[in-house]
Amino acid sequence: DVQMTQSPTTLSASVGDRVTLTCRASQSIYGWLAWYQQRPGKAPKLLIYQASTLESGVPSRFIGSGSGTEFTLTISSLQPDDFATYYCQQYNDYSPYTFGQGTRLEMK
């Protein structure tokens, strides 16, 4: 299995801050990585695929980058709606598809 490790587990920040979340893969997944946002009690929502391609309708303050084994999701200026949990998912290998354990972004 490709192990996905996210850091930090929890991040405290304020509205307007620039924050960066990290996702590392246990082996190269090239650029085959997606990021999801999950608000409490809701389903995950796709933000970014292919490491850096913004899903239609997602605000441009969400910026994905990286390749190989190290990836980042940057939110350039936090908005109140952005406080949620973020998951990365690799899709280089379907046996099995794997997610990171999540980064919870909380209000400072």
Place this chain on the structure above:
Amino acid sequence: QVQLQESGPGLVKPSETLSLICDVSGVSLRSDDYFWSWVRQPPGEGLEWIGYVFYSGGTYYNPSLKSRASISLDPSKNRFTLMLTSVTAADTAVYYCARGIPETISLTGYFDPWGPGTLVTVSS
């Protein structure tokens, strides 16, 4: 607009079979342009992918489930189903269905959209 909706029993007894349906609207299941997956999330925990099915019949399941999972398509009703046998308390989770969008040459992909999820509790 593509929408997915899960349905099924909210309570299942240990050792029995969990069975869930995902109704799909806005897109036909009758093509391999997409694949169809189930993902689960135990309370307070992260996401675990369960498996997928293609219209052409291809399926694959997470080996962690030790052959207990089965996913099938019903194109006539535009829905797909999950069956998970011999459940235990460890199978208690919110179960999501999701459309998979193949992007790589090996048809692996990401998930969009997701259904709202349904909580299944395993308890006697």
